[in-house]
Amino acid sequence: MFWRLKVLRSVFILLALLILSRLFYWQILKGSSLAILASSQRFFSSQIPAPRGEILTSDQFSLVTSQASYLLFANLPNLKTPPSEVSTKLAPLLVSSKDKSELLEKESALKEKLSSPDRVWVALESNLDEEKKKIIESLAIPGIGFERGKKRFYPEASMSAQLLGFAGKDSSGEDKGYFGLEGFYDFQLKGSQGLIREEKDVFGKPILIGTKNLSEEIPGRDLALFLNRSAQFVVENKLKEGMSRYGAKEGSVTVMDPKTGGILAMASFPNFDPSFYASSDQTLFANPVISDSFEPGSIFKVLVMSAALDAKVVKPQDRCSNCDGPVAIDKYLIKTWNEKYYPDSTMTEIIAHSDNVGMVYVAEKLGLKRLLEYLRKFGIGEGTGIDLEGEQSPKLREEKDWSIVDLYTASFGQGVAVTGIQMLSAVGSIANGGVLMEPHVVSQIISGERIFRIEPKEKKRVLSATTAKVMTEMMINAVDQGEAKWTKLVGFRVAGKTGTAQIPISGHYDEEKTIASFIGFAPADNPAFVMFVTLREPETSRWASETAAPLWFEIAKELFFIFNVSP
Amino acid sequence: MNNKKLRISKAVFLIFFIVLSLTLAKIVAANILATTGNHLGEIETKIVFLKNENQALKKEISQLSSLGRVAKEAESLGFKKASFVVYLKEEIPVALR
Numbered sequence: 001m002f003w004r005l006k007v008l009r010s011v012f013i014l015l016a017l018l019i020l021s022r023l024f025y026w027q028i029l030k031g032s033s034l035a036i037l038a039s040s041q042r043f044f045s046s047q048i049p050a051p052r053g054e055i056l057t058s059d060q061f062s063l064v065t066s067q068a069s070y071l072l073f074a075n076l077p078n079l080k081t082p083p084s085e086v087s088t089k090l091a092p093l094l095v096s097s098k099d100k101s102e103l104l105e106k107e108s109a110l111k112e113k114l115s116s117p118d119r120v121w122v123a124l125e126s127n128l129d130e131e132k133k134k135i136i137e138s139l140a141i142p143g144i145g146f147e148r149g150k151k152r153f154y155p156e157a158s159m160s161a162q163l164l165g166f167a168g169k170d171s172s173g174e175d176k177g178y179f180g181l182e183g184f185y186d187f188q189l190k191g192s193q194g195l196i197r198e199e200k201d202v203f204g205k206p207i208l209i210g211t212k213n214l215s216e217e218i219p220g221r222d223l224a225l226f227l228n229r230s231a232q233f234v235v236e237n238k239l240k241e242g243m244s245r246y247g248a249k250e251g252s253v254t255v256m257d258p259k260t261g262g263i264l265a266m267a268s269f270p271n272f273d274p275s276f277y278a279s280s281d282q283t284l285f286a287n288p289v290i291s292d293s294f295e296p297g298s299i300f301k302v303l304v305m306s307a308a309l310d311a312k313v314v315k316p317q318d319r320c321s322n323c324d325g326p327v328a329i330d331k332y333l334i335k336t337w338n339e340k341y342y343p344d345s346t347m348t349e350i351i352a353h354s355d356n357v358g359m360v361y362v363a364e365k366l367g368l369k370r371l372l373e374y375l376r377k378f379g380i381g382e383g384t385g386i387d388l389e390g391e392q393s394p395k396l397r398e399e400k401d402w403s404i405v406d407l408y409t410a411s412f413g414q415g416v417a418v419t420g421i422q423m424l425s426a427v428g429s430i431a432n433g434g435v436l437m438e439p440h441v442v443s444q445i446i447s448g449e450r451i452f453r454i455e456p457k458e459k460k461r462v463l464s465a466t467t468a469k470v471m472t473e474m475m476i477n478a479v480d481q482g483e484a485k486w487t488k489l490v491g492f493r494v495a496g497k498t499g500t501a502q503i504p505i506s507g508h509y510d511e512e513k514t515i516a517s518f519i520g521f522a523p524a525d526n527p528a529f530v531m532f533v534t535l536r537e538p539e540t541s542r543w544a545s546e547t548a549a550p551l552w553f554e555i556a557k558e559l560f561f562i563f564n565v566s567p
Numbered sequence: 568m569n570n571k572k573l574r575i576s577k578a579v580f581l582i583f584f585i586v587l588s589l590t591l592a593k594i595v596a597a598n599i600l601a602t603t604g605n606h607l608g609e610i611e612t613k614i615v616f617l618k619n620e621n622q623a624l625k626k627e628i629s630q631l632s633s634l635g636r637v638a639k640e641a642e643s644l645g646f647k648k649a650s651f652v653v654y655l656k657e658e659i660p661v662a663l664r
Binding site: 061062065066067068130148153155156157159200201203204205206207208209229230233491561566567 | 597600601603604605607608611619622623625626629630632633634635638652654
């Protein structure tokens with residue numbers, strides 16, 4: 001009997017050892033992997049996407065905001081309806097046109113995705129809006145679902161498209177801004193996504209007393225612009241009308257506050273719809289006002305004359321000694337635009353008549369060294385520093401690369417290249433008493449309750465206050481007495497200058513094709529705005545006095561109301 | 568001796584009672600809190616719903632107050648651009664004593 005007890009005891013000890021070894025295996029050897037498995041069953045992690053910041057006009061209207069968008073997907077194992085039937089139901093809702101071939105193509109693409117043999121989940125269509133989602137939901141197709149996301153929404157459609165840029169995706173599928181404000185301020189706008197890791201019960205509900213790790217998302221910052229919505233609306237409509245009336249291929253208008261450098265309106269056509277950037281012509285993404293350079297023509301005369309006045313090499317009442325006929329330089333003959341000559345013209349009259357021969361006289365007096373010095377002070381040949389992605393700047397040639405002909409032609413704006421924003425800033429300095437301001441689109445960056453104001457930045461003093469005043473009077477006289485005097489607005493003192501620049505093509509200037517422009521500020525004594533209008537290759541007339549100038553005054557008439565300017 | 572034994576047994580009983588009560592209280596609290604996850608889930612869903620609704624309403628407000636739409640509506644209602652503008656002077660055109 002005793003031996004039976006011993007055997008039983010041994011069996012129990014053996015069983016206990018077996019259990020212990022098994023426990024050792026599961027708790028010690030497999031413990032960490034089981035803990036991870038348990039944790040994955042209990043803990044749920046998800047990213048908290050950061051909402052992208054909005055872009056607001058000066059009246060706090062959202063020019064760019066975000067809206068819900070949905071990704072339509074199919075969970076193939078749960079799809080009870082045959083793929084052909086599902087694709088027939090969905091295709092008409094996912095094509096924008098009534099084109100039959102497009103519909104058939106869509107149907108075929110959907111059917112192929114839904115028939116994938118080795119897939120469990122397929123994306124069918126992205127960026128669907130709320131209305132489309134509701135329609136598809138009403139079809140009640142089992143296995144079809146939606147994943148919510150966000151996309152940019154533009155309440156004013158394509159208004160200021162090139163100024164805004166657009167938000168696309170980068171190579172890793174994250175939101176990224178391209179061009180304009182979206183590109184320049186991408187880091188501020190995107191914010192930082194958060195992460196939440198919490199315990200949930202078997203039904204997927206959070207456990208209040210469970211573990212929760214939260215790293216909160218940082219929403220993107222909002223941008224408040226100097227942009228005046230009414231001014232932008234007027235500028236876009238008038239520019240569109242003007243381009244149609246004058247048959248211009250391209251056009252742009254930029255309005256700036258010369259005292260702060262704040263951009264009040266900026267429009268260019270042709271443009272694109274940022275909601276549909278993927279299907280737009282990519283050549284239209286770049287903002288021509290900051291990216292495209294051109295030979296400015298006669299509007300450049302105001303800079304050269306300002307330089308000569310400031311350098312005290314000429315005075316307004318000085319008379320031109322060689323203005324009685326064309327000037328021969330080397331193998332070239334420099335003539336006036338209308339082949340009319342005004343002997344003994346004063347400097348004021350040279351600007352009023354837009355006299356190329358008179359400007360040659362001024363350039364001779366100024367000299368190349370001083371001309372280049374002043375052009376650099378005006379910011380010609382370098383970026384303005386505007387807060388938009390994509391600014392380009394044609395380089396100003398070194399002094400040694402200039403010939404005497406280059407000096408003379410530059411005096412009336414040919415043979416030298418500028419961008420629209422450079423020209424606007426430079427003339428803006430005349431309007432601002434001789435001080436050059438850095439142009440800026442954004443006035444404030446808003447982060448929740450905190451507002452960071454971007455202070456206006458004075459770049460440098462280009463001209464003395466006296467020179468600026470004198471040049472302003474010359475420009476007023478140019479408007480009152482020049483070839484565009486028929487367009488001026490009664491009761492308002494406007495300082496401005498027309499420019500009709502020939503376009504260089506294959507090493508020579510085209511006889512017919514021009515860039516017609518008008519640049520000016522008003523009211524001249526206390527400018528509320530400085531505006532630059534350009535029309536490329538207008539067909540009705542090549543002259544700025546008959547195209548860009550009347551358009552400028554048409555827009556200015558509306559801007560006077562908007563900015564409360566009375567005569 | 569008996570008194571001492573009685574006091575010790577009373578103390579043990581008291582400690583046991585406190586431990587038992589606290590254990591029961593913890594079980595009850597955990598039981599209540601465990602089911603609040605449902606309520607919490609509902610609140611979270613409601614928050615998401617309200618945020619989405621706010622966003623949709625904000626979008627609608629933006630669309631309705633866009634200048635493009637206002638201009639079209641004004642035109643369809645028969646509003647016309649003013650053809651004649653009179654600027655009023657700041658000085659009051661009456662004699663003052």
